[in-house]
Amino acid sequence: MRNVLQTWTSAQVRAAEEPLLAAGVPLMGRAAFALHVWVADALRDRRGTLTGARVVVLVGPGNNGGDALHAGALLARRGVEVHAVLTADRVHQGGLTALRAAGGRVLRLERLEDAAALAVGADLVLDGVLGIGSDGSGLRGAAGALVEAIVQRGRPYVVAVDVPSGLGVDDGRREGVVLDADLTVSFGTLKPGLVLPPGARAAGRVEHVDLGLEPAGAPAVVRLEAADVADLWPVPAPDAHKYTRGVVGVVAGSRAYAGAAVLTTSGAVRAGVGMVRYLGDVADLVVAAHPEVVVGHGRVQAWVFGPGVSPDDAGQRRRIEYAVQHVRERGEPAVVDAGALDLLPPHVGPHAVITPHAGELARLLGQRGEAVDRADVEAEPLRWARRAHELTGATVLLKGSVTVVVGARGAVYAQADAPPWLATAGAGDVLAGLLGALLAGRAQAVQEDPSLAAALAAAAALVHGRAAHRANPGGPVAAQAVADALPGTIAELLGA
CATH class of the missing domain: 3.40.1190.20 (Ribokinase)
Known part of the structure; x- marks a missing residue:
């Protein structure tokens, strides 16, 4: 079979990333650039132009938050109004610095209703809260409360970074709060949770960005084409x-x-x-x-x-x-x-x-x-x-x-x-x-x-x-x- 769609577990992805990171390959930079291109295309499809568009980035503590922040910086340099809502005390500092330097605005999650209203009123929400460490138990704490408030007000157009936050990356499990995506941009390899039920319904359209990873072992889940x-x-x-x-x-x-x-x-x-x-x-x-x-x-x-x-x-x-x-x-x-x-x-x-x-x-x-x-x-x-x-x-x-x-x-x-x-x-x-x-x-x-x-x-x-x-x-x-x-x-x- 030559055309199967293959997915790999979070452990396989991490192991494949290690030698590239050790060699200095800028995986985050590549991911962020590709992500900003997909977001830009989505904005053009939705409103015809980037200038004046508003994007709200939901930022978590991991590398997915860093990808989202760097992508937000690239969008801001192209005339997009970018607001980053920090859902954790610790976020990727390099991405945060880049976003501020590009003119992006940063909000800490202190007034929940204001942050939810900002997200619902945006042209697009970029979900970078959780990454491939998610086990499917859903979003908790401040991030979970924010997503619940957003959904209650009327879910905006959402682009997920790698996987919808809170979804079971390796098995598609979803319990508790998950922010369903209209588009998921998955980096390096596709993840099993994007093709398995019930998680597949949360992913929306899935696009893959090849970062040159070569995972070891057999793929976790395959989809025939x-x-x-x-x-x-x-x-x-x-x-x-x-x-x-x-x-x-x-x-x-x-x-x-x-x-x-x-x-x-x-x-x-x-x-x-x-x-x-x-x-x-x-x-x-x-x-x-x-x-x-x-x-x-x-x-x-x-x-x-x-x-x-x-x-x-x-x-x-x-x-x-x-x-x-x-x-x-x-x-x-x-x-x-x-x-x-x-x-x-x-x-x-x-x-x-x-x-x-x-x-x-x-x-x-x-x-x-x-x-x-x-x-x-x-x-x-x-x-x-x-x-x-x-x-x-x-x-x-x-x-x-x-x-x-x-x-x-x-x-x-x-x-x-x-x-x-x-x-x-x-x-x-x-x-x-x-x-x-x-x-x-x-x-x-x-x-x-x-x-x-x-x-x-x-x-x-x-x-x-x-x-x-x-x-x-x-x-x-x-x-x-x-x-x-x-x-x-x-x-x-x-x-x-």
Whole structure:
């Protein structure tokens, strides 16, 4: 994969900065210059000119405050009215001196309401309160009170320095007070909290400034880009036949939830797998919708089981147990969704991908002794997805507005490709079928390298989200429309 968006932890960033700082590389100067350029562009977009614009800089005690002060000095020299509000007793003295020399004004945080009113009335607020040391517990003390006062008055346009202050840099956690940004300018490397939920929503648009850092070790969190799909997708060779292209077995649906079977097989068929083999009680409806689907037992290279299945459905339970036996004994990859999550064995390998939403993951973890509810999972999705991987051995695809995937060898992906309209009944069934097709097409490779399952799961989330956009750009979308948009979406991604 050549185009992935990579993020690195605060510890990795600090370690990468040390040799450059020791060699005298002016990292702060470079960061401040780039930051002032982005702020200047934002001001021009918002008001057409820099002259007479007002920027309020919120300054904390660390290097982010220094970056913000130096950027403020550069803006002041270009005709911007810059006010720095100091939220700590100790701030970067070099930046403070530079700002004053450029004509910037400095206020200590003594009259909270006055400072909040100044910020709300500004054309732009530059958030330099906290940096990469933030653990996600939110802003406290005077800085927290100031941000609360600002938000209560009406949040201004905010540019965050590196990360929104108070956000969990390494995990996206947000508790307490966080000043949400419209634009985040991240230096050196992108940080995991900018792409992970729930923090990703606080970051706004994210821009990266390369400072020449070379972090050691694997990236903490990866996001696939459109061009990465071609590296992962099982494109048929000229001499391909249906068995070399993959056969996916689907155990889904019931008379009560027949649509789940139709949608799951739709996702698999439209994704271009060699064959879909259906086992279940609504074969008549599945074949009526997709006459190419084959009904009954036979050769299978990957499985999808669980959509639209109740764990107390005796017939489907037997079929799922049959499929699980193949997954455990033959190493056949699988997608374990919805009703099958309650039937998951105590331990499986990463070639099995579980696809819960937050509530389902909380229930699965509870069955394994963890005291966790849906709200806990939504507050710290990476933590609990990792815990589920540890407890089950499976690759975990946690569905949400940002889909988090955790797999073997520390692989973590965060995909944010879908529109909010995709939060609709049946969308998960289409995703399950789509992912099953991918696993079937790459079954041998997944058996050889189980960590590949996580990358394929992330690719499926990307394609699924793109198909939703294609089905009806900017508006409501139904699950079947997403399935119908898969062939064109895949062709476009492979062509790109």
